[in-house]
Amino acid sequence: MIERDGSKEKDVISKKIIDKDHELKLKENREEFYPSSHKNKTCIPILVSTGSPTGTRKLFECLKPRELTDQELHSLEGMEYSDWFKVTLDGFKGQILAMNFDNDDTLLAGAEDHKIQTTILSFSLNHSLTLFLVIVLFRIRIDMKEYSVSCKRHSKHHTKRQHHVVSKQPSAQNHSLILSTSQNIPPMLPAFVSLLLLLTSITPSLSHHTIVSHSTHHSKTNQTFKPSQEFLKLSRIRTHLKKINKPPVKTIQSPDGDLIDCVLSHQQLAFDHPKLKGHRPLNPPERPKGYKNNGENVSEMFQLWADSGEACPEGTVPIRRTTEEDILRASSIQRFGRKPKPVKKDSTSSDHEHAILFVNGNQYFGAKANINVWTPQVTNGYEFSLSQIWVIAGSFGNDLNTIEAGWQVSPELYGDKYPRFFTYWTTDAYQTTGCYNLLCSGFIQTNNKIAIGAAISPISAYNNKQFDIGIMIWKDPKHGHWWLEYGSGLLVGYWPASMFSHLRNHASMVQFGGEIVNTRSKGYHTGTQMGSGHFAEEGFRKAAYFRNLQVIDWDNNLLPLANIHELADHSSCYDIRQGNSNAWGTYFYYGGPGRNVKCP
Secondary structure (H helix, E strand, C coil), X not given: XXXXXXXXXXXXXXXXXXXXXXXXHHHHHHXXXXXXXXXCCCCCCXXXXXXXXXXXXXXXXXXXXXCCCHHHHHHHCCCCHHHHHHCCCCCXXXXXXXXXXXXXXXXXXXXXXXXXXXXXXXXXXXXXXXXXXXXXXXXXXXHHHHHHHHHHHHHHHHHHHHHHHCCCCHHHHHHXXXXXXXXXXXXHHHHHHHHHHHHHHHCHHHXXXXXXXXXXXXXXXXXXXXXXXXXXXXXXXXXXXXXXXXXXXXXXXXXXCCEEEEEEHHXXXXXXXXXXXXXXXXXXXCCCECCCCXXXXXXXXXXXXXXXXXXXXXXXXXEECXXXXXXXXXXXXXXXXXXXXXXXXXXXXXXXXXXXXEEEEEEECEXXXXXXXXXXXXXXXXXXXXXXXXXXXXXXXXXCEEEEEXXXXXXXXXXXXXXXXXXXXXXXXXXXXXXXXXXXXXXXXXXXXXXXXXXXXXXXXXXXXXXXXXXXXXXXXXXXXXEEEECCCEEEEEECHHHCCHHHCCEEEEEEEEEXXXXXXXXXXXXXXXXXXXXXXXXXXXXXXXXXXXEECCCCEEEECCCEEEEECCCCCCEEEEEEECCCEEEEEEEECCCEXXXX
8 A cells, every 4th residue: 555645645636637828827926916925825806896897996816905006997987887807907907806895795706717706695794704604615715626626536547557557456445545535625615614504503583594506417527607697697686776766865655556765865876977966956047037837736645656645755855766677678788778769760660650849940048838737558578659749859870868757657667657757868879877766866856745756646547637747957058058847837857967977058948748669569550558548630639739838049039939840750640739728828739549540
């Protein structure tokens, strides 16, 4: 029987199993970046963020933290933390373990070359211990990888020797292989298992706070921790939710199932935008000259959540809480809360249809109208029906700037078929900037009574009572911001002028009317309705309307419309009919049922 020195044999085997490229790479990294005391260890640099991809970041080299260099920070700009391990940090490309802590209870880690992606959800321990556990798990992955290669190489080595001695020592070979395998068992594995057992025995509540790792077992000696794509997507969704759902001081349950969070005004999502850092909500601006409420005495109880009798305290703003289900209905996290396609110059496209009235050929500093509210039928979950005001500047290419407000029915965005008050903005034709409501940084809310994205109540009924909402968008002459008024004279908030390019100065077009999405999912025109679902010719109490249409000029004057144009993309599906009266000023009826005998 051959006697072996275990530690020496381990060193010899380790040197043999590491190929030259990997050995040179490890050597270069260690000599240049690792402290001398760690040169004999397999150290993987760990990039850690607290809060978000733009939060406080540290790089740990063998558990020794250091600040990121300017070059490293630049390489991370605009990148989600889940992609951090794909960048180069001082030569460590492919060997970064990227981790993100969010509100002390979520962590996502990934390292490209070692194929480990580990998620810890709701782990109610401090950052230090959680960090330690992930480092241990990552260390196990590396040890297991080396152990797998070691066993294969060592087995191959003994197989070659056995060709010469197999007839003489059959049992020695088996014993030798067993001995070699036991010497290469990852030393951290027993400690890690023991630690988990200890933690679960001390803290029973941890039994439902799981450390989740999905493993692919090609053999007993080749184990890879790899979570499913669905699980990673869910982790990213939860991280995104924590970014947009700010901590409330109070939450109100709406009868329609919405949760309305009362968020401190200075903590709203708008102030996460780089251009709005340090910005504080402004005082109400001067109303345009000639301004008056054209509506009847309308109660402020025109949003469904207000029926609960609860209200948000002063100093807070009501924000509809976004849920996991909301994001899962979208095509992707990146496209959540955004319009799917840009409008064309004539407001038509293959799947967006309009019935609108518009003015152009002048400089416009705002618009105002009362919009009749209905509940049109939307026949496909990926379609919508809306009625709104568009304030537009720029060409209809990639530089299009718009500010939009009105009501919409959108099952994809909200998960139901209620008409909801909404806003939208973009500075690049709906490509990468802007969003609906408060789903991204931009719009600054100042009102504690109106929740953007909340259901409107009451609504109109066919041949019965009619309800409309007042919408006014105008540019404050003093500061240049675009303000929004809703309902019976309530200021909701404003879009800062600095967010825009062309709209920083003025608008070149204003549109009023309806829009639907026609996916033709069944091979023919959609049955999604616009307005009330009835054609304009049916008139009051049957067809939807806009009334008291006005624009605002450079001197902050409200003026009647001039140079008016009508546009109905497919008048056999949805049409429009304009009029004028002393009571309603400039008005129009619009809408339609969609698919019918004349609209196949």
